[in-house]
Amino acid sequence: MGADILALPSSQLQRIALIRISQLTRGEIRGAPLEAMARHPDLSDCRKLYFDLSQNEHRVAGGQAPQWRIVYRLRDALPGPDARMLLQVVAVGARAASEVYQLAGTRLERQRIVRAPAPQKSPAPAAAAPRQRSLVEAQRLAAERLRRAQSRRR
DSSP, rough: OHHHHHHSSSSSHHHHHHHHHHHHHHTSSOEOOOOOOOSBBTTTEEEEEEEEEOOOOOOOGGGGOOOOOEEEEOOOOOOSTTTTOEEEEEEEEGGGGGGGHHHHHTTTTOOOOOOOOOOOOOOTTTSSOOOOOHHHHHHHHOOEEEOOOHHHHO
């Protein structure tokens, strides 16, 4: 994890990442849960925290999402009198090209989730599709029904 922070492109981003991790450790902030995503490792037991040069953790200049992520998970504490949840930072890196998620998956030895494509619905047969009738045809059918009804009465 330390190498991830040192690999960030500026000392300012490195400092922000350390501050965010410290805030996580103290319980001041909490990241969003990661959900299973196709073509990504299964990180559903992890959480993600956004950060960037801006202090706003959800949007930066121009309304764009922050470019950097901290992927972490909470682990059960070791037994003992000070039993507390352990925070494990798995990866710190770029959001672009899912770099940080791939790195986290590799470190946790997780396989990519490959979902089968959704089954294609076959088109309904042409006979089952509702057919548009012209006004003339509708009038002809109505007249035919009327004649049948009259012939049954006789």
